[in-house]
Amino acid sequence: MKTVTLIPGDGIGPEIASAVRTVFDALQVPVAFEEVHAGAAVFEKEGAYIPESVYESLEANRIALKGPITTPIGHGFRSLNVQLRKKYDLYQNIRPIKPAAKLPLKFDDVDMVLFRENTEDLYAGVEEVISDDEAHSIKIITAGKSRRIVKAAFDYATKFGRESVAVVTKANIMKATDGLFLRIAREVAEDYDIPLREILVDNMAMQMVMHPAQFDVVVTENLYGDILSDLGAGLIGGLGMIPGVNKGHDMAIYEAVHGSAPDIANKGIANPTALLLSACMLLEDIGERDAAERIRTAIHDVLSDPATRTRDLGGTLTTVEYIDALLQRL
Numbered sequence: 001m002k003t004v005t006l007i008p009g010d011g012i013g014p015e016i017a018s019a020v021r022t023v024f025d026a027l028q029v030p031v032a033f034e035e036v037h038a039g040a041a042v043f044e045k046e047g048a049y050i051p052e053s054v055y056e057s058l059e060a061n062r063i064a065l066k067g068p069i070t071t072p073i074g075h076g077f078r079s080l081n082v083q084l085r086k087k088y089d090l091y092q093n094i095r096p097i098k099p100a101a102k103l104p105l106k107f108d109d110v111d112m113v114l115f116r117e118n119t120e121d122l123y124a125g126v127e128e129v130i131s132d133d134e135a136h137s138i139k140i141i142t143a144g145k146s147r148r149i150v151k152a153a154f155d156y157a158t159k160f161g162r163e164s165v166a167v168v169t170k171a172n173i174m175k176a177t178d179g180l181f182l183r184i185a186r187e188v189a190e191d192y193d194i195p196l197r198e199i200l201v202d203n204m205a206m207q208m209v210m211h212p213a214q215f216d217v218v219v220t221e222n223l224y225g226d227i228l229s230d231l232g233a234g235l236i237g238g239l240g241m242i243p244g245v246n247k248g249h250d251m252a253i254y255e256a257v258h259g260s261a262p263d264i265a266n267k268g269i270a271n272p273t274a275l276l277l278s279a280c281m282l283l284e285d286i287g288e289r290d291a292a293e294r295i296r297t298a299i300h301d302v303l304s305d306p307a308t309r310t311r312d313l314g315g316t317l318t319t320v321e322y323i324d325a326l327l328q329r330l
């Protein structure tokens with residue numbers, strides 16, 4: 001039995017976390033969830049956004065499944081997600097972009113894996129208000145942190161027999177920062193047999209919309225990775241469909257790409273697939289490949305049928321009805 005920290009999070013987080021629990025229980029997956037709470041709701045009760053119990057559980061288990069956490073937009077405290085990623089140096093944000101079912105999509109052959117640097121860039125939080133009319137944000141790129149994420153992307157491409165790694169930057173304009181990231185990518189690529197493709201982020205956005213199947217493994221900086229993965233979500237059915245993981249040397253936090261979706265929270269209509277697919281990535285990483293495959297197959301079969309789709313996919317099922325359909329399929 002593997003103990004895994006479960007942080008349900010805010011907004012739709014508790015609804016989709018409970019959906020994962022139900023599926024794991026039904027399959028008798030050898031995972032024991034240790035549930036701890038972080039986020040806006042906890043702050044109201046305990047006066048801390050990330051109570052000590054969360055750190056203790058993460059440090060003991062080193063592996064977690066996390067729901068989304070609300071961050072105030074344009075004011076207020078720093079993102080708790082960014083804080084956790086920085087504190088535990090979870091430098092790889094891996095987001096596979098591949099349809100999980102036969103859906104009415106423009107492209108059904110998208111199969112890319114995005115490696116996003118997760119600890120620096122404009123997310124370093126070095127911002128300065130100069131005056132009421134002027135504010136600065138410092139973009140930080142270092143050779144060491146660029147090297148380790150590019151290496152992670154190439155190691156993954158090697159392990160899974162992928163054909164190319166594309167590095168995405170805006171090195172024509174930000175010659176110092178993005179130029180450094182690109183230079184390091186070129187250096188790392190010399191140690192591998194897999195070709196490195198170089199592409200500017202604006203062209204990347206257009207190519208992903210027009211010809212997404214040309215991309216295999218993609219590696220990029222923090223902000224571009226964040227934006228391109230939401231774009232990728234749009235290619236495969238939306239934010240309810242795209243999983244991810246934040247990985248460091250000795251800790252991994254699995255989470256969906258989407259946020260707390262306050263517009264649909266507590267309505268029972270959230271699509272739990274993205275968190276379920278994140279949980280499948282977790283299962284694979286702890287050696288439970290069969291369980292992961294069974295859940296993926298059930299998701300594929302249920303969502304490929306227009307009669308059993310959630311609302312974000314054009315269907316009518318609530319979260320609970322969808323989970324029931326999955327359980328029947330399982």
Ligand code: NAI
Nearest residue numbers: 068069070071081239240258259260261263264270271312
């Ligand atoms: P969001 O991802 O929460 O929602 C964007 C749109 O997608 C909304 O219309 C929402 O209803 C829909 N959506 C998202 N997930 C869905 C699901 N599972 N099923 C059905 N529909 C879904 O992004 P938004 O609104 O920009 O951010 C809301 C909050 O979430 C903010 O406080 C933000 O900081 C936070 N956030 C947290 C993240 C995390 O904890 N890792 C990641 C992204 C945002």
